[in-house]
Amino acid sequence: ARNAVMLVGFATEESPASRLLVAAARKGNEPVDVVLEASRGAQPLNCDVHRFRLSGHSHRRDLIRLVEYLSPRTVVLVHGESAAREWMADNINFFYPEVDIILSETGKQIEL
Incomplete structure (x- = not known):
């Protein structure tokens, strides 16, 4: 698909x-x-x-590696504290600048 x-x-x-x-x-x-x-x-x-x-205690590096494994065009970060999601977005952007990153907001529609 x-x-x-x-x-x-x-x-x-x-x-x-x-x-x-x-x-x-x-x-x-x-x-x-x-x-x-x-x-x-x-x-x-x-x-x-x-x-x-995934474990609720997955290490951040493991989640970054998941991006490498899946090779998505877009990653939508939907869970976690704002600072943690921003850290994840910054690191995905650093290692995989070709990936679009969306930080979701509760109740807001996301268009892909």
Whole structure:
């Protein structure tokens, strides 16, 4: 697939992350819809969904190496304290300047 959502860590059964994982498991080669927000209704799942079970204590160097391994065009940093996310963004930018980095904000839509 051209696009993907990468999930790390725990996802409660009622979370959008869990609904993505369930929809991706049903998808196979057939189109499938997923409801992430009830107010928006069902939407087509037009990407791959991958789950990485990373420790909550992963070392920063290991996370930087994950960027090297995956070779993404864009990295969206969505979790952690602001200073830690800024450190991660700065280091990804230093080692992989070709990668676009987005620091997400709660409740804000991200366009890729």
